[in-house]
Amino acid sequence: MSAAAPVVAGVELGGTKCIAVMARGRQILDRKQWQTGDDPDETLGAIADWLSVAAQAEPFRALGIGSFGPLRLDPAAPDYGAIVNTPKPGWSGANLIAGIANRFDVPVGLDTDVAGAALAEGRWGAAKDCAVHVYLTIGTGIGGGIVIDGKPLHGAFHPELGHVRVRRAKGDDFGGICPIHGDCLEGLASGPAIAARAGVRAEMLTPDNPVWQLVARDIAELMGSLILTLSPQRIVIGGGVGQGQPRLLADIRNATVDFLGGYMPGQGSAEIDKLIVPPALGGDAGVYGAIALGLAALKV
Known part of the structure; x- marks a missing residue:
């Protein structure tokens, strides 16, 4: 985008931290970070106040919000913009439209943080x-x-891909940690699930720890299902665990090839290596996702 591209504000709201930015196209002009406390009014108010001050120096034409969920995204719903049924203490029912967006007379793009990241990786x-x-x-x-x-x-x-149930590896009797489903994918392969399996935090495990093979296989179950149902041209894997273990992506790819069993044409090892990839935007995929949501609200 040129220097004449519109300025948009973006908010990435995560379970542990939130980031707000002012951006012109992909160029971030200013940013601020907060901890996501247990009082949503306080957190959302601090974000809105910062955006108000930032707008005095550089008015923005749209606002993009990418948030942890689950989120009510139907504009016709009476609780549009609300976080629903979240395990994050204090946040069930918190409304992002009321807490942030209504402070500003601009178009708003609201979605999950992962949908925003997907949009940004595509853009x-x-x-x-x-x-x-x-x-x-x-x-x-x-x-x-x-x-x-x-x-x-x-x-x-x-979509709630983390709560999809997957086939268990033979002999794997780990019960999972999801408070709702137990052994859904998040209950088996998230960072806290890996720590519960291994007895130490995921980042402390060596690359050759056998837990990684179980994690790779579980994630490959989802990869195979996505390939068979959506026929995607790319699956980008990010996040602290997704990017933190150099061998994990290769193990996921290999297990995905095994899952497909040669059924799909053009889905051998070389093709899967190009299909399942790391994010080009790295750890800022969510931040760029909020920007992309703001640009989408402007139809830019």
Whole structure:
């Protein structure tokens, strides 16, 4: 984008931290970070106050918000913009439209943080020029965004890929840690799940620890299902766990090839290596996702 590109504000709201930015196209002009406390009014108010001050120096034309969920994304719903049924203490029912967006008379793009990251990877990153692509984050939780023809996929609700149930490896009797489902993917392969399996934090495990093979296999179950149902041109894997272990991506790719069993044409090892990739935007995929949501609200 040129210097004449519109300035937009972006907010990435995560379970542990939030980041607000002012950006012109992909160029970040200013940014601020907060801890996501247990009082949503305080956190959202601090973000809105910072945006108000930042707008005095550089007025923005749209606001993009990418947030942890689950989120109510149907504009016709009476609780549009609310976080629903979250385990984050104090945040169930917190409304992002009321808490932030209503302070500003600009178009608003609201979606999950992972859908925003998927949108950003499609606009600027590893999924550029892909009509159908997925962004999966593996960290404290597991979540995924699906983009089709440049728009995040929604239906009755947004995708919750982390809570998909997967086939268990033979002999794996780990019960999982998800408080709702137990052994859904998030309950088996998120950072806290890996720590519960191994007895130490994921970042402390050596690359050859056998836990990683179980994690790779579980994630490959989702990869195979996504390939068979969506036929994506790219699946981007990010997040602290997803990017933190150099061998994990290769193990996921190999296990995905095994899952597919040669059924799909053009889905051998070489093709899967190009299909399942790391994020080009790195740890800032969520921040750029908020920017992308703001630009999408302007139809830019």
